[in-house]
Amino acid sequence: MSTLKPTVSEIDHVQGGNSASIEIVEFGDYQCPYCGNAYPILKEIEETFGDQIKFVFRNFPLQESHEFAFRAALSAESAGLQGKFWEMHDALYENQYRLADDLFEELAETIGLDLEKFKSDSELDSTKEKVENDFESGIRSGVNGTPSFYVNGTKFDGEATDLYQMLKESTE
């Protein structure tokens, strides 16, 4: 059974209840269509279960398969440095269908980032390292495709819809 390595810490991007009993970690790629399909379902899960769950996103860009995946991950992390990781995360998935070189700055502007800072943060080694460390944690945790989900530290073998179903049953 594959488990999450390392466990969730303060360097992770967390949404929802901090003391929630259910912790969901997604390893995702902003250009992966399956992750794009999972995105609205995860939103629904978050709405349905509110503070009962804690949702964490880690980057797993398949950059050889998806040419914009790595840059998209850098953009989300850079937005995070201005306290707007989730705004960028959401904007990227909502605009996945039109991913292109000039989209990142457009989204940065839309969500109200300091554009100069966003651009320079995207170039930082530390930003790149954050994405690469997420990727490596995915490999060590047994990620075998995107999206991959971990529930309370254990790999969940299923899609977002299966996850939703499982949560409904377990909180009944």
Next chain:
Amino acid sequence: MTNNSHYALLDKKDFIFKLHNMLEKGATAPDFELNATPDQKIKLKDFKGKNVILAFYPADWSPVCSDQMALYNEMLKYFGKYDAQIFGISVDSVWCHLAFEQDRKLHFPLLADFEPKGKVSKTYGVYDDEVGESKRALFVIDKEGKIAWSYLSPTAVNPGADGILDALEELSKK
């Protein structure tokens, strides 16, 4: 009737044989020579002194986001850290591999276990006779050519790479 029960017995023996057939830790990795491209052959014994990962898989062209080869393609630098070379092996022909490599931008060799079909997969005990494809199986071979770790995955499940990295890490401690 007699004939039927005779066959049933054969089937059972064959089944048990299949279960125990896959090469495991400690065995010497059988040498092979397979085409990586139409004019390049790879010999396992030429890689003595390096760790080798053999990833047997059923077929080229599975869906991309969950594709095992696409995943390993992203991991070459991690394998490199452990001085390990990875080869994918399936029964697809060199031309099929070539097209697949180009389409998926793969940066490691795919070997064609094509003629005689599945010979190397059979030697390693990971050939599926019923479908005529390699099973989804992983081997980590150490620098002396001994199998350090092996794993047979259910065919429908991409086994990821955590097991490979754990095995390589173990070897690096020696």
